[in-house]
Amino acid sequence: HLSNRLQTVADFVSPGARLADIGSDHAYLPVHLAKQGVITAALAGEVVKGPYHNALTEIENEQLTDTITARLADGLAAIQPDDKIDTVTIAGMGGTLITNILESGKSHLTHHERLILQPNVGEDNVRRWLQNNRYQIVAERILAEDGHIYEIIVADPVETPVTYTATELKFGPYLLREKSPVLQQKWRQEQARLDQVIATMKQAKNAPQAKIAAFKRERDQIQEVIL
Ligand code: SAM
Incomplete structure (x- = not known):
């Protein structure tokens, strides 16, 4: 079963989704979603060979090779047009790295994809990139697990850019309204x-x-x- 952190990311993946999980490591997230019957197809992208092999092994062990493909590639370069990806998850990295992956790989996106991002730090960088690239934040979560506090940011593409205040970029527009104990x-x-x-x-x-x-x-x- 998944950590609360990854389960919260998984909660925002819609039924029938075609998912790209970038920086997937063991591919736990797509494997879980495939076993639950949530996703139609997924690719697990990894830039490092060790984690890529972790993903391959996990997908084979779970007999999910028909549903999930592991790809050794840098960031969004793992995505090919034929994959018809509609949801991208990037979790467990710093916000600057997530932003770099999105920025350097945006030619691989069609601007129809939902983005579910879980930066470990530097969330403001992620929100600023979303704002500058015509994404609207539609939900945020914050949770504590194993002595760490994690934020999850869900964003959908929009035609008209949404602008956030400096305060919203720093603390999160939804998190700010909620002001939870975490x-x-x-x-x-x-x-x-x-x-x-x-x-x-x-x-x-x-x-x-x-x-x-x-x-x-x-x-x-x-x-x-x-x-
Ligand atoms: N996403 C999983 C999670 O949240 O539990 C694994 C997180 S793990 C800490 C981060 C992974 O991202 C590592 O396996 C690393 O190799 C991978 N990674 C880092 N930069 C990447 C990039 N540019 N493209 C693809 N994967 C990358």
Whole structure:
């Protein structure tokens, strides 16, 4: 069975979907969705040979070679027109890497695909890319598991660009409205980190005052917006 993190990603895959799971490693996500009968077809993309072989082995062991194809490719280059992919998942990586994968591979998308993204950090980069590429965020989730806090961002293509405020890009438009205890926990941790940084900088001899002030503003913003 899946981790809560991957199950939450799976929850946003529609019945009948043709899924591309990029950075699939063991292909747990497409294998689970195929076994549940949710997806029609899937490809598990991997750029590294070890994880690619993990995916191959898992798909063969589960006898799902008719439904799931593993492909050794960089990012969205795993997707070919004949696959008729309508859903792309990218989970368990930093937001900058996810953004780079989307940006460098966007010629492989038709702008009809739903994107389900689970950045481990740097969620604001992901939201900004979505905004700049005519995607609308349609749902967000935040959850704590094994001492980590994870965010899931679901986005659908739109014709008219949606613009988000700086605050929405940072904290998430839906997460901001919901203000769940997990969101508060996440940003309390970030505040504590900023406090540490500020304290360390203050001890330095030529403490850069402007930088300290910027970190303090960031800290205060979290207080105002979230807590
Ligand atoms: N998606 C799975 C999950 O969420 O549990 C596995 C996450 S694993 C930490 C990240 C995987 O992404 C690694 O197996 C890595 O090889 C793969 N990866 C990193 N950059 C990639 C890229 N440009 N294209 C395809 N896969 C990539």
